[in-house]
Amino acid sequence: MEKLLTIEGMTCASCAQSIEKSAGKLTGVEEASVNLATEKLKVRFDEQLVSIEDIYSAVEQAGYKALAETETKTFTIEGMTCASCVQSVEKATRKLAGVAESNVNMATEKMVIRYEPQQVTVKEIKAAVADAGYAAVDDVDGESTADQEREKKQQHIHSMWRRFWMSGALTIPLLLISMGHMIGMPLPAVIDPMLNPVNFVLVQLGLAAPVMILGKSFFTVGFKTLSKGHPNMDSLIALGTSAAFMYSVIATVFVLMGNTGYTMNLYYESSAVILTLITLGKYFEALSKGKTSEAIKKLMGMAPKTAIVVRDGVEMEISVDAVETGDIVIVKPGEKLPVDGMVVEGATAIDESMLTGESMPVEKATGDRVIGASINKNGAIRYEATKVGKDTALAQIIKLVEDAQGSKAPIAKMADIISGYFVPIVIAISILSGLAWYMGGQTGLFAFTIAISVLVIACPCALGLATPTAIMVGTGKGAEHGVLIKSGGALETTHDIDTIVFDKTGTITEGKLTVTDVLISKDGLSEEELLSLAASAEKGSEHPLGEAIVKSAEQQQLKLKPVERFKAIPGHGIEVLIDGKEIRLGNRKLMDDYGIVLGNFAEASDRIANQGKTPMFVSVDGEFAGIIAVSDTVKPSSVHAIRKLQDMGIKVVMLTGDNKLTAAAIAKQVGIDEVLSEVLPEEKANEVKKLQSQGNKVAMAGDGINDAPALAQADIGIAIGSGTDVAMESADIVLMRSDLMDVPTAIQLSKSTIKNIKQNLFWAFAYNVLGIPIAMGLLYLFGGPLLNPMIAAAAMSFSSVSVLLNALRLKNFKPATV
Numbered sequence: 001m002e003k004l005l006t007i008e009g010m011t012c013a014s015c016a017q018s019i020e021k022s023a024g025k026l027t028g029v030e031e032a033s034v035n036l037a038t039e040k041l042k043v044r045f046d047e048q049l050v051s052i053e054d055i056y057s058a059v060e061q062a063g064y065k066a067l068a069e070t071e072t073k074t075f076t077i078e079g080m081t082c083a084s085c086v087q088s089v090e091k092a093t094r095k096l097a098g099v100a101e102s103n104v105n106m107a108t109e110k111m112v113i114r115y116e117p118q119q120v121t122v123k124e125i126k127a128a129v130a131d132a133g134y135a136a137v138d139d140v141d142g143e144s145t146a147d148q149e150r151e152k153k154q155q156h157i158h159s160m161w162r163r164f165w166m167s168g169a170l171t172i173p174l175l176l177i178s179m180g181h182m183i184g185m186p187l188p189a190v191i192d193p194m195l196n197p198v199n200f201v202l203v204q205l206g207l208a209a210p211v212m213i214l215g216k217s218f219f220t221v222g223f224k225t226l227s228k229g230h231p232n233m234d235s236l237i238a239l240g241t242s243a244a245f246m247y248s249v250i251a252t253v254f255v256l257m258g259n260t261g262y263t264m265n266l267y268y269e270s271s272a273v274i275l276t277l278i279t280l281g282k283y284f285e286a287l288s289k290g291k292t293s294e295a296i297k298k299l300m301g302m303a304p305k306t307a308i309v310v311r312d313g314v315e316m317e318i319s320v321d322a323v324e325t326g327d328i329v330i331v332k333p334g335e336k337l338p339v340d341g342m343v344v345e346g347a348t349a350i351d352e353s354m355l356t357g358e359s360m361p362v363e364k365a366t367g368d369r370v371i372g373a374s375i376n377k378n379g380a381i382r383y384e385a386t387k388v389g390k391d392t393a394l395a396q397i398i399k400l401v402e403d404a405q406g407s408k409a410p411i412a413k414m415a416d417i418i419s420g421y422f423v424p425i426v427i428a429i430s431i432l433s434g435l436a437w438y439m440g441g442q443t444g445l446f447a448f449t450i451a452i453s454v455l456v457i458a459c460p461c462a463l464g465l466a467t468p469t470a471i472m473v474g475t476g477k478g479a480e481h482g483v484l485i486k487s488g489g490a491l492e493t494t495h496d497i498d499t500i501v502f503d504k505t506g507t508i509t510e511g512k513l514t515v516t517d518v519l520i521s522k523d524g525l526s527e528e529e530l531l532s533l534a535a536s537a538e539k540g541s542e543h544p545l546g547e548a549i550v551k552s553a554e555q556q557q558l559k560l561k562p563v564e565r566f567k568a569i570p571g572h573g574i575e576v577l578i579d580g581k582e583i584r585l586g587n588r589k590l591m592d593d594y595g596i597v598l599g600n601f602a603e604a605s606d607r608i609a610n611q612g613k614t615p616m617f618v619s620v621d622g623e624f625a626g627i628i629a630v631s632d633t634v635k636p637s638s639v640h641a642i643r644k645l646q647d648m649g650i651k652v653v654m655l656t657g658d659n660k661l662t663a664a665a666i667a668k669q670v671g672i673d674e675v676l677s678e679v680l681p682e683e684k685a686n687e688v689k690k691l692q693s694q695g696n697k698v699a700m701a702g703d704g705i706n707d708a709p710a711l712a713q714a715d716i717g718i719a720i721g722s723g724t725d726v727a728m729e730s731a732d733i734v735l736m737r738s739d740l741m742d743v744p745t746a747i748q749l750s751k752s753t754i755k756n757i758k759q760n761l762f763w764a765f766a767y768n769v770l771g772i773p774i775a776m777g778l779l780y781l782f783g784g785p786l787l788n789p790m791i792a793a794a795a796m797s798f799s800s801v802s803v804l805l806n807a808l809r810l811k812n813f814k815p816a817t818v
Contacts, residue, residue: 001044001045001046001047002042002043002044002045003042003043003045003052003055003068003069004040004041004042004043004069005040005041005043005055005056005059005066005067005068005069006039006040006041006066006067006068006069006070007019007034007039007040007041007059007064007065007066007067008039008064008065008066008067016034016035017034018062018063018064019032019034019041019059019062019064020032020033020034020041021062022058022059022061022062023041023043023055023058023059023062025058026045026050026054026055026058027049027050028045028046028047028048028049028050029043029044029045029050029055030044030045030046031043031044032044040069041059041066043055052068067100068100068116069116069118070100070114070115070116070117071114071115071116071117072112072113072114073112073113073115073122073125073138073139074110074111074112074113074139075110075111075113075125075126075129075136075137075138075139076109076110076111076136076137076138076139077089077104077109077110077111077129077134077135077136077137078109078134078135078136078137079133079134079135079221080104080106080109080134080232081221081232081233081234082106082232082233082234083106083422083463083465084230084231084232084233084422084423085106085134085225085230085232085233086104086105086106087230088132088133088134088225088228088230088232089102089104089111089129089132089134090102090103090104090111091132091230092128092129092131092132092230093111093113093125093128093129095128096115096120096124096125096128097119097120098115098116098117098118098119098120099113099114099115099116099120099125100114100115100116101113101114102114105468106465106468107465107468107469107471107472108468108472110139111129111136112403113125122138131228132225132228132230133221133224133225133228133230153286156286157283157286157287160279160282160283160286161283163214163215163279164276164279164280164283166210166214167211167214167215167272167275167276167279168276168280170207170208170210170211170272171207171211171269171272171273171276173207174204174207174208174211174268174269174272175269175272175273177191177200177203177204177207178204178266178268178269179269187200191203193263193264197255197260197263198255198256200263201251201252201255201256201263201266202252204248204252204266204268204269205248205249205252205268207268207272208245208248208268208269208271208272211271211272211275211276212241212242212245212271212272212275214275214279215241215275215278215279217234218234218237218238218241218275218278219234219238219242221234221238222234222235222236222237222238222239223235223238226238226239231423231424231427232423233423235423235427236423236426236427236455236456236458237274237275237278237455237456239427239430239455240271240274240451240452240455240456240789241270241271241274241275241456242271243448243451243452244267244268244270244271244274244448244452244789245267245268245271247267247448248266248267248268248271251265251266252266265445267448267452269790270452270788270789270790273790273793274456274789274790274792274793277790277793277794277797278456278793278796278797280797281796281797281798281800281801282797284797284801284804285465285800285801285804302336302373302394303320303336303338303372303373303392303394304320304335304336304337304338304373305319305320306318306319306320306338307319307320307323307327307329307338307339308329308330308331309323309327309328309329309330309385310327310328310330310382311327315330320338320339321389323338323339323385323388324385324388325385325386325387325388326384326385327384327385328344328382328383328384328385329341329382329383329384329385330380330381330382331376331380331381331382331383332376332380333348333376333377333378333379333380334375334376334377335375335376336373336374336375336376337350337370337371337372337373337374337375337376337383338372339372339385339387339388339392340369340370340371340372340385340386340387340388340391340392340393341369341370341372341383341384341385341386341387342367342368342369342370342383342384342386343364343365343366343367343368343369343370343381343382343383344366344382344383344384345366345381345382345383346365346366346379346380346381346382347363347364347365347366347379347381348363348364348376348377348378348379348380348381349361349362349363349364349377349378349379350362350364350370350371350374350375350376350377351374351375351377352371352374361377364381369386370383371392371393371394372387372392372393372394373392373393373394397479397484397736403486403487410489410492411467411492411754411757411758411761418463422458422463422768423458426454426455426458426772427455429454429772429776430451430452430454430455431451433450433451433454433776433777434447434448434450434451434454435447437450437777446786449786449788449789450775450776450777450786452789452792453775453776453787453788453789453792454772454775454776454792456775456789456792456793456796457771457772457774457775457787457792457793457795457796458768458771458772458775458796463761463764463765463768465760465764465800465803465804465807466757466760466761466764466803466807467488467757467760467761469760469803469804469807469808470753470756470757470760470807470810471488471491471753471757472807473753473807473808473810473811474491474749474750474752474753474756474810474813475488475491477749477810477811477813478745478746478749481742481745481749481815482735482736482737482739482742483733483734483735483736483742483745483746483749484733484734484735484736485732485733485746485749485750486731486732486733486734487732490716490732490733491749491750491753491754492750492754493697493715493716493732493750494699494716494732494733494746494747494750495747495750495751495753495754496697496715497650497697497698497699497715497716497747498649498650498651498696498697499650499651499652499653499691499696499697499698499699500645500650500651500652500653500698500699500700500701500743501653501654501655501687501688501691501698501699501700501701501710501714502642502652502653502654502655502672502701502702502740503655503656503684503700503701503702503703503707503710504654504655504656504658504663504666505632505656505657505658505703506702506703506720506738507701507702507703507720507740508634508635508638508642508654508666508670508740509632509633509634509635509638509666510632510633510634510635511632511703512548512632512633513544513545513547513548513630513631513632514548514551514552514630514631514632514633515531515548515549515552515628515629515630516613516629516630516631516633517608517613517627517628517629518530518531518626518627518628518629519601519604519626519627519628519629520625520626521599521601521624521625521626521627522620522623522624522625522626525620525625525626528556528558530618530625530626530628531549531552531553531556531558531628532553532558532559532560532561533561533578533581533583533618533620533625534549534553534583534585534616534618534628535549535550535552535553535554535558535560536560536561536562536563536576536578537563537566537574537576537578537583537585538550538574538585539560539563545614545616545630546574548630549616549628549630561578561579562578563576563577563578564576564577564578564580565577569586569590571589572586572587572589572590572593573585573586573587573590573616573617574586581620581621582620582621582622583618583619583620584596584617584618584619585616585617585618585619586616586617587615587616587617588605588615588617590617591617591619591624594619594622596617596619596622596623596624597624598617598624599624601624601626601627604627605617605627608627608629609661610661610665611631611665612631612661612662612663612664612665612666612669613629613630613631613665614629614630614631614662615627615628615629616628616629616630634666634669634670635738635739635740637739637740637741638670638740639669639670639671640740640741641739641740641741641742641743641744642670642671642672642740643671644741644744645743645744645747646671648744648747648748650747651674651696652672652673652674653672653674653675653676653691654666654667654670654672654674654675654676655676655679655684655687655700655710656675656676656677656678656679657677657678657679657680658677658678659677659678660675660677660678662677663675663677663678664677684700684702684707684709684710685709685710685712685713687710688700688710688713688714689713692713692714692715697715698714698715698716699714699715699716699717699718699743699747700713700714700716700717700718701718701719701720701735701740701743702717702718702719702720703719703720711731716732716733717731717732717733718731718732718733718734718735718743718746719731719733719734719735720735720738720740733746741815741817742815745815748813748815749813752810752813753810756806756807756809756810759806760803760806760807763799763802763803763806764799764803767795767799768799771792771795771796771799774787775787775792
C-alpha cells in the first residue's frame with residue numbers, strides 16, 4: 001500500500017533524512033521518501049507487517065508530526081436550530097472513517113470538515129448529515145454566493161416576522177377568550193363558557209389550530225431529530241406544545257360529548273402563546289445573527305464589480321472575475337482598483353485605509369505594488385494585474401476572517417459537550433418532575449403543566465450561541481482595524497500572553513536604512529556636496545549602506561557625478577576617482593589603513609555608533625572630509641506600543657541578529673530592558689522556547705520571513721506586514737499595517753472577546769440552572785407561585801436574544817491608544 005503523508009515541523013534537509021531513517025527502519029516499510037519542498041512523506045508499506053499508526057508513531061519519535069493527506073471542505077448546514085443540532089452533525093460526521101476533524105459553527109451555519117478523500121467521499125459525508133436529520137449543501141466561495149446567502153437570510157427574517165404577526169393576530173383573541181373572564185372581562189353570550197361551552201371550546205380550537213400550522217417547522221424538525229435519536233430545541237418545543245394541544249383536543253371531544261367539566265381545563269392558549277413567543281425570539285435571533293457577520297459583508301462590498309483593461313490595444317470594460325494575470329488595468333481618479341498589481345505607467349496617491357487602516361494615502365509610481373479594492377485618489381494609472389480572483393489581498397483577507405469566524409475556541413468545548421446531553425436530560429427531567437408531582441398527590445393537569453413548563457423553559461440555544469457569536473463579532477472587529485486573527489483558538493490564547501518578543505529589523509524599526517546625519521570636517525565643503533560625492537561613489541555599489549546614501553541624495557535631487565575609476569576594498573569600503581579627486585568611503589579601518597586622521601571627529605563617530613547608527617567616513621585626496629551616518633530608523637509607533645504593552649503588565653523582549661551595541665541603542669530608544677542580540681535566524685525559535693520553559697505565555701512578532709520558525713514556536717505568532725502578505729502561514733495573527741500599536745489592540749480585543757464569551761456562558765448556564773428548577777415547581781413547593789408555560793416560553797426566547805445582544809456589545813470595541 002502507498003500513502004502520502006504531510007509532515008509538520010521540518011526546517012532543513014537533515015530533518016528529511018531523520019524522518020526517512022525513522023520510517024524506513026520499520027519492518028514492512030518498503031520505501032520512505034521525503035520531499036522537503038512540499039513537506040510530504042511518500043511511504044510504501046505492507047499492511048500485513050506494519051500499520052499506518054506505527055508509521056505515525058515512528059515520525060513522532062523522530063521529533064515531527066505526520067498527518068494523512070487530507071482535504072478541507074466547507075458545507076452550509078440547513079435545518080439547525082440550536083447547540084444540540086451542532087453536536088448531532090459533528091457526531092454523525094466524526095464517526096466516518098477518514099474524517100480527521102469536523103467542526104460545526106451554529107452562528108455561521110457552516111461545517112468545516114477535514115477528511116481523507118481516499119477513505120470517505122463528499123457523498124458519504126452528506127449522507128451522514130442527512131441521516132442525522134439535516135442537509136449539507138456545498139459552500140461555494142464568491143460574492144455572488146454571499147449575496148444569495150444574504151438574500152436567503154433576509155427571506156428567513158421576513159418569513160419569521162410574517163409567522164409572528166399572523167400567529168400573534170390569532171393568539172391575542174385566543175388569550176382574551178380563554179383567560180379574559182379571570183380578570184372580569186365579559187364575553188359575548190354566544191361564546192360564554194357558562195351559556196355555550198361547545199362554542200367556547202370550538203372557537204379556541206379554531207384560533208389555535210392555524211397557529212400550530214404556522215409553527216409546523218418546529219414539529220417537522222423537532223420530531224424528525226427526535227426519531228433519529230438526536231433531539232434538539234425544536235424537539236422540546238414540539239413535545240410541549242403538541243402535548244398541550246392534543247390534551248386540549250381530547251378535552252374538546254369530551255365537551256362535545258356532553259362532559260362540560262373539561263370546559264375550563266383547556267391548554268389551547270398555552271400552545272399558541274408558546275409558539276408565538278418562540279417565533280418572536282427566533283425573529284430577534286435571526287436579526288442579531290445577521291449583524292454578527294457585518295464585517296464579511298463590508299469586506300465583500302469593497303471590491304468593484306467591473307474593470308477597464310487593455311486587450312489587443314483596445315480599452316474594454318469587463319467583469320472583475322474575467323480579469324486575468326498580466327492584463328493591463330486602467331484606473332482613473334476616484335475609482336477603486338479591481339485587482340492587485342504593479343504600476344507600469346503614471347503616478348498617484350492611493351487610499352488603502354479600508355484594507356490596512358492607514359488613514360494617509362500612499363504615493364505610488366511605476367514599479368510600486370497596488371492592492372485591489374483600494375481607492376485611486378488623484379492620478380490616472382495603468383498597472384499590470386499580478387493577483388486576481390481568490391489570490392488578491394482582499395480575497396485572502398475575507399478567507400482568513402471567514403475561517404476564523406467558522407472556527408471554535410477551546411472555551412467552547414465545555415458548552416458543546418453539555419449541549420450534546422442537554423435535550424435528552426431535559427426531556428427526562430420533564431417526565432420525572434411531572435410524575436413526581438402526580439404521585440405526590442397533585443392532579444394530572446398540575447403535573448402536565450409542570451412537564452410542559454420544563455420542556456419550554458430549557459434553552460440549549462443560549463449555550464450554543466454564547467461562543468461563536470462573540471468570536472464572529474470579535475474577529476470581524478479585528479478585521480475592521482487591520483488585525484486579522486486566524487482562528488478562535490488564537491483569539492483565546494492571546495488573552496493569556498504575558499511575554500512578547502519583537503524582532504528588531506522591520507518590526508520595531510522601519511527595516512529601511514536611511515541617512516540620519518551628515519557631519520562636515522573639510523573647509524569649503526557643504527553637506528550637500530559631501531552627500532553628492534558619497535552618492536556618486538556608491539552609485540555602482542550594491543551594499544545596503546551605499547544604497548541608503550544614493551537614495552538620500554536622489555530624494556534631495558542632488559546631481560551625481562560620473563565615476564572615473566572604481567575600486568572595492570572588501571571589508572573596508574571603496575576608493576573612486578571623481579573630477580580628478582580621489583574619494584575614499586568606508587569604515588574607520590579604511591581611514592586608519594591610509595593614515596587619515598579623524599581629529600575631533602573620533603568622539604563624534606563613537607557617539608553615532610552608541611546611538612545604534614553606522615558611521616561612514618569620507619576622505620577627499622587623503623584628507624578627512626566628514627561622516628555620513630546611516631541607520632535603520634525606529635517606527636514612530638514603536639515607543640508608544642511598547643509603553644502600552646508594559647503598562648498592560650506584559651514583558652517586552654527584543655530579539656535581533658544585530659550586534660550588541662546597535663541592539664542596545666535601539667532598545668534604549670524604545671524603552672526595552674531585555675535584549676537578545678546576535679541571534680542567528682535558526683536560533684530565534686530556541687530563544688522563544690527558552691522563554692516558554694520559564695513558564696511564560698509567549699507571543700512573537702516579526703516580519704514572517706526569517707522569523708517563521710520563531711513565529712511557529714511561540715504560543716501566538718504575530719506577522720507584521722502589509723495587506724499583500726496576509727497569507728503568512730506561520731502566524732496566528734496578521735497585522736495588515738506595519739504599526740506596532742496593533743499588537744496591544746490584538747491583545748485587548750482578545751481580552752474583551754474572552755470576557756464577553758465568559759459572560760455569555762455564565763448567563764446561559766445560570767438561566768438554565770435557575771430556570772429549570774423553577775419550572776419543576778421548586779418555588780411552589782415552598783409556598784411560591786407556579787411557573788406558567790407561557791412565561792417559561794417568554795423567558796426561553798429572552799435568554800437566546802440576551803446572549804446575542806451581549807455579543808453585539810463587542811462592536812463598541814475601540815483600538816488601543818496610549
